[in-house]
Amino acid sequence: MTRRSEVLDLAVLGVLHDSPLHGYELRKRLGAVLGPLHSISYGSLYPRLKDLEARGLLTATEADGGPRARARIVYQLTPEGKEQLQLLLDDTGPEAWDDQVFGVRYAFFGRTRSEVRLRVLEGRRSRLEEQVAALRAALSRTRDRLDSYTEELQQHGLESAQREVRWLDELIASERGRPTVNAHQNNSVVEDEPES
Amino acid sequence: MTRRSEVLDLAVLGVLHDSPLHGYELRKRLGAVLGPLHSISYGSLYPRLKDLEARGLLTATEADGGPRARARIVYQLTPEGKEQLQLLLDDTGPEAWDDQVFGVRYAFFGRTRSEVRLRVLEGRRSRLEEQVAALRAALSRTRDRLDSYTEELQQHGLESAQREVRWLDELIASERGRPTVNAHQNNSVVEDEPES
DNA sequence: GTTAGCATGTAAGGAGTTACATGATTTT
DNA sequence: AAAATCATGTAACTCCTTACATGCTAAC
Numbered sequence A, B: 001m002t003r004r005s006e007v008l009d010l011a012v013l014g015v016l017h018d019s020p021l022h023g024y025e026l027r028k029r030l031g032a033v034l035g036p037l038h039s040i041s042y043g044s045l046y047p048r049l050k051d052l053e054a055r056g057l058l059t060a061t062e063a064d065g066g067p068r069a070r071a072r073i074v075y076q077l078t079p080e081g082k083e084q085l086q087l088l089l090d091d092t093g094p095e096a097w098d099d100q101v102f103g104v105r106y107a108f109f110g111r112t113r114s115e116v117r118l119r120v121l122e123g124r125r126s127r128l129e130e131q132v133a134a135l136r137a138a139l140s141r142t143r144d145r146l147d148s149y150t151e152e153l154q155q156h157g158l159e160s161a162q163r164e165v166r167w168l169d170e171l172i173a174s175e176r177g178r179p180t181v182n183a184h185q186n187n188s189v190v191e192d193e194p195e196s
Numbered sequence C: 001g002t003t004a005g006c007a008t009g010t011a012a013g014g015a016g017t018t019a020c021a022t023g024a025t026t027t028t
Numbered sequence D: 001a002a003a004a005t006c007a008t009g010t011a012a013c014t015c016c017t018t019a020c021a022t023g024c025t026a027a028c
Helices: A006-018 A023-034 A042-054 A079-090 A099-107 A114-142 A148-176 B006-018 B023-034 B042-054 B079-090 B099-107 B114-142 B148-176
Strands: A058-063 A072-077 B058-063 B072-077
Touching: A006 A023, A006 A042, A006 A072, A006 A079, A006 A099, A023 A042, A023 A072, A023 A099, A023 B148, A042 A058, A042 A072, A072 A079, A099 A114, A099 B148, A114 A148, A148 B023, A148 B099, A148 B148, B006 B023, B006 B042, B006 B072, B006 B079, B006 B099, B023 B042, B023 B072, B023 B099, B042 B058, B042 B072, B072 B079, B099 B114, B114 B148
Parallel strands: none
Antiparallel strands: A058 A072, B058 B072
16 A cells, blocks of 8 residues: 555445445445545545546446436446455555554455454554554653643543553454454345335 | 644644744644644645744744754744734634644643633534444444444444543533633642542 | 764645535425 | 435645755764
């Protein structure tokens, strides 16, 4: 994941792998992956879909759902798209432990190879440890030098980070105890409603 | 705070209010306010300082610290700068509850008027409640429809948000119990004392 | 003596948001 | 009948990062 934007590619490709969707619906599903907040805007999503199509990673087909306001355009992964998705899932560059990126990666752990899962979790953990160290250093440095509010904020940040580390420890433990099966039930949520 | 970028203005002005600094040092201090991560880059900071100077909010003076590599440029708030800082501190537009923005605002609570403090804390709280509601809705919607990893992620997000709400409740309570003095160095967070 | 840190800046590019434009359909 | 939601898209703008350029000083 050289470019930061590949996170979005991963998210889109990952969601679309479950079931083909049109842009509007896709954006809503993206919310579950990117977090209800910082979900992407249409002004950003639609051009991106065009781009992914141009790169041959997905196909766009007009689906006539009857007399619709506008023909919905359903996007679907091509074999190249699936390949690229696998590549992105296997990639464990240093950006994989970033807040944003980690969340998306974790959401797709069901399709991620077991060793990769472990590597991502451990990378994320050490990233958080760094953060804990930085906050501890900041706290001891600023003690009595900044007002109590700034200190309280850093203290709270520290505790959050520490809780996050403990959470990861649990995940890592449970990951190690998990059979190496790569099973993922492909719930085919067929996108189409009965016409009325 | 109409523009998102006014957060940076607030951070810079706020830090510079404590003591005049040159860019390099300023950036380090900014780390305590913006969080050790997502501190701004020089490529962003220096032009911004020029801009603030052009707007008359601060003055730039070459400080000769002896035979230095390069004359350090010390930035200092002008009266207009202090005014603007006060305006930003008093502003409680809806962006004031954003993750990023809230952190910066909280860091400067020592210089914020008591009522504004309360408004910001409560705004932040209701923002987080919305988030909790959104996550709960997402969880009940996706139950059994998405794989366990996505669910675990949302569950974790939910718990974090809930803890954040409790934290804010404590802050609000302690804010209410605080004398309305606007004194700068008013650091006595004496709420419920555990038996010590 | 070489690496790391101090110190300031510019130019190019990346990545996203907001505002606008358009129009049908479902809900109230 | 009005308002919200569905649905797609473009253009302008905002704001940040990266890479580059420069050169001193302290530490190893």
